[in-house]
Amino acid sequence: MRSTLTLIGSLLMLSFSGFSQEVPRKVIVEHFTNTRCSICGSRNPGFFNNFNSSNTGNMLHLAIHPSSPYSNCLLNNHDKAANDDRTKYYGVFGGTPRLVINGNPLSASANYNSSSIFTPYAGLTSPVNLKLYQQKFGTDSIRVRVVLETVAAHSLSAQNLYVVLAEDVVFYNAPNGENEHYNVMRRPLFGTTGMQVSVPATVGDSVVYTTTVSAHQDWDFSRIYALAILQNEGDKVVTQSEALDPSSNSNVTVGIRKLQTSNEYKVYPSPAVNNVRIQANTSGQTRYNLMSISGNRVMTGTFNTETVLNVSSLSNGVYFITLENDAETYTQKIIKVSY
Numbered sequence: 461m462r463s464t465l466t467l468i469g470s471l472l473m474l475s476f477s478g479f480s481q482e483v484p485r486k487v488i489v490e491h492f493t494n495t496r497c498s499i500c501g502s503r504n505p506g507f508f509n510n511f512n513s514s515n516t517g518n519m520l521h522l523a524i525h526p527s528s529p530y531s532n533c534l535l536n537n538h539d540k541a542a543n544d545d546r547t548k549y550y551g552v553f554g555g556t557p558r559l560v561i562n563g564n565p566l567s568a569s570a571n572y573n574s575s576s577i578f579t580p581y582a583g584l585t586s587p588v589n590l591k592l593y594q595q596k597f598g599t600d601s602i603r604v605r606v607v608l609e610t611v612a613a614h615s616l617s618a619q620n621l622y623v624v625l626a627e628d629v630v631f632y633n634a635p636n637g638e639n640e641h642y643n644v645m646r647r648p649l650f651g652t653t654g655m656q657v658s659v660p661a662t663v664g665d666s667v668v669y670t671t672t673v674s675a676h677q678d679w680d681f682s683r684i685y686a687l688a689i690l691q692n693e694g695d696k697v698v699t700q701s702e703a704l705d706p707s708s709n710s711n712v713t714v715g716i717r718k719l720q721t722s723n724e725y726k727v728y729p730s731p732a733v734n735n736v737r738i739q740a741n742t743s744g745q746t747r748y749n750l751m752s753i754s755g756n757r758v759m760t761g762t763f764n765t766e767t768v769l770n771v772s773s774l775s776n777g778v779y780f781i782t783l784e785n786d787a788e789t790y791t792q793k794i795i796k797v798s799y
Contacts, residue, residue: 482585482612485562487519487578488689488701491643492547492558494636496530500557501636507559507572508642508797512729514575520703521643522626522687528554534632535644538678543645545652546622550696562698563691587614588659590700594686600675604649604686608659609666618693622654625673628683628706629731629795640776640797642731643687646679656693682706705793725783725790731797734772740765742785749782750794771796 489511493500511521525535526547536543547553550565559566562581570577591607606623630641648654649671660667675681685706691698724742740746740763750759750769758779759769771779774796783790 482587483589483700484518485581485584485586485698486701487562487581488698489519489521490546490550490560490689491521491523492526492552492556492560493523494525494530494533494556495535495632495634495638495641496533496636497556498636501634501638503557503572504638507557508731509733510573510575510577512731512733514578515729517726517728519578520687520701522624522645523641523643524645526553526556529556534634535630535641538676539645539647542624542648542652546645546648549653562701563689563696586700587612587616588690588700590688590690590702592686592688592702592704594704596681596684599681601672602675602681602684602686603670603672605668605670606686606688607666607668608657608690610660610663612663614659614661616659616692616699619657619659619699620654620691620693620696621650621657621669622689622691623649623669624687625649625684626687626703627679628685629797630680630683642797646676646684647673649673649686654689654691657690659690659699724785724788725792727781727783727792727794730793731795732771733797734770736769736771736781736794738763738767738769738781738783740783740785742787744785746783746785748784751780751782752777 493504511519524546525533525543527533527536527540527544544553550560552558552565555568558568559572561577566577587610589609589611591609593605595603604623624645625647627644627646630644631639632641633639650669683706685704687703689698689701724740726739728737738748745762745764747762748760749757751757758774776796776798779794779796781792781794
């Protein structure tokens, strides 16, 4: 009997340790910029090239447009309080561009072109799994559900949950020369700088927050998606972040820019400027088809473990790449841009 109980206890301990594991912590870059800022116009392209080349699928970006030093910025005026309050939350109000990575404000003089700015945040884990669900109703409203799930033991104190609706690309010929504006914050959902929440103490427990909001006439509703940042109330260090694809209109959890989830394929970056890399965690051959949004096939081919598609000659816009093997068909959206 003692041996049986010992075996059962060991199995329970193994089972518990298997399910009590931290998950990868995403890197969220909050980018404070302004459409009338000429310095932003000159520095942002280098930052985006750096961000896209460094992003292997675990990095998120959110653009916020404060009114200082230019109060007549079109994207700021869409919701001045929301843009300004988030900037003041980090104490970076008064100058653009500024980057805040995982809650840490970078110096205004930092080299935004250097991949080393992301190095301190690579490979980190979190005891919280952050899930987002969104459901769009026609063209005039969207319901967002946020789930905070404890996946490992922790000693987290009070947390701040910042949830927004963002627009993946806003096409606007700005005075500073930027014509495409990426991941623009459009509306905060639980306060202009977030709300205080508590993460459940017990592994496996979760808390849920839900809201429904109306669309705005200035938005391209098909490009609107939810993004969430969970961070410490005190030092503002990010505990976890997540975002959804704007085309997601169901209660299926997806990652940013993904139409589906896949354990076999990784496609990045998006937005893409010159190249799109595809990696396969599977044996055998995979066929790929890259289609324009109008349904025209622009590239096709096969590969085994990895391939790189040169998209530099393609027109800017939305494309869909489909990957097929004997076990799975996977489709992901790719946004082609030029900086």
